[in-house]
Amino acid sequence: MSECSPRYNVYSKIHRALRAHMAETLTALGRSDPADETQLRGTLAQLEGLLDLCASHLKHEDRFMHAAMEARRPGSSHKTASDHLHHVEGIAALRREIERVRAAEAGCRESRLEALYHQFSAFVAENFEHMLVEESYNNAVLWECYSDTEIHEIEQLLVASIPPDEHARILGLMVPAIxxxxxxxxxxxxxxxxxxxxxxxxxxxxxxxxxxxxxxxxxxxxx
Ligand SMILES: [Fe+2]
Missing domain, CATH: 1.10.10 (Arc Repressor Mutant, subunit A)
Incomplete structure (x- = not known):
């Protein structure tokens, strides 16, 4: 592969959207005033929306990208597939932490919010590393086993499986990030x-x- 004519990176645009939205949401959480109910409600809703998107994204990757890798190189998706299982647990733990912030008495809300911020920062860090593995190791497998035309076809099947509301939401995050x-x-x-x-x-x-x-x-x- 020439550096000047790279192979098709199927992860590139969606991962830039996710990285941007994770960074924005972490920043929003960090600047939240625990005493400002309206702002806090909005930020927690933004975080929940991001977690919904992450849960859906990893299912799309399991169903289409990992299946394609396994079809032509058995075992090659195990690393990122097991990361996904860990991410599902991380998403559930973050949802519980969000509920703890919502349920906290005013005097405890600041410390609960800081705990959520720290937990989410670790989730973001893990996801950044995970996406890099997908764009290096997983792409290397896909590029060896599939032509760019075939990778585009797999991507089209993946995109066609996304419900319209979710697709519009993804475009709303992707378009400003590319x-x-x-x-x-x-x-x-x-x-x-x-x-x-x-x-x-x-x-x-x-x-x-x-x-x-x-x-x-x-x-x-x-x-
Ligand atoms: Fe992934």
Missing amino acids: SAPEREALLGHIRAVAPREAFDGLLSMLLPRLADADRSRLRAAFA
Whole structure:
């Protein structure tokens, strides 16, 4: 493989979305005021939404990417598949910790919130390392066992299995987390296959999530 013509990285865009959202959510948790009920409720809901997404993401990877690896190299998915089992436990533990923050008396809420922050920071750290293994070791297996065309086909099956609401949510996180050319290519592909009204609705959901320069560029690209 030439460094100038890399193979297709099926994990690249979704993992950048997850890394960005994990970092944003950890930051939001760290700046939460335990006495501000409204802010805290919003941040805990954001964290729960992220955990839902993580739980769903690892199922998609198990069902499609790990299955593909096992089909042509038995045993090759064991490392990241066992990480996923550990992540399922981590997600359940974080959900319990969120409930402890919600149930805490005012005087105890600060310490419960700090415990949740620490637990989530460890979860984020583990996930960052795990995603790197997927993008190095798992990709090496996929690249040896499958052509890029086949990897695209597996990805299309994975994406087609995602319910519309979840897909829109993923796009809302992915589009701001990738580069402008990637954003334009992704949305160009969606525009080519989606009904006009659905695409316009998607674009109006995405534009406010972008920084000013990115928003102007995307508006110009799809004017
Ligand atoms: Fe994973």
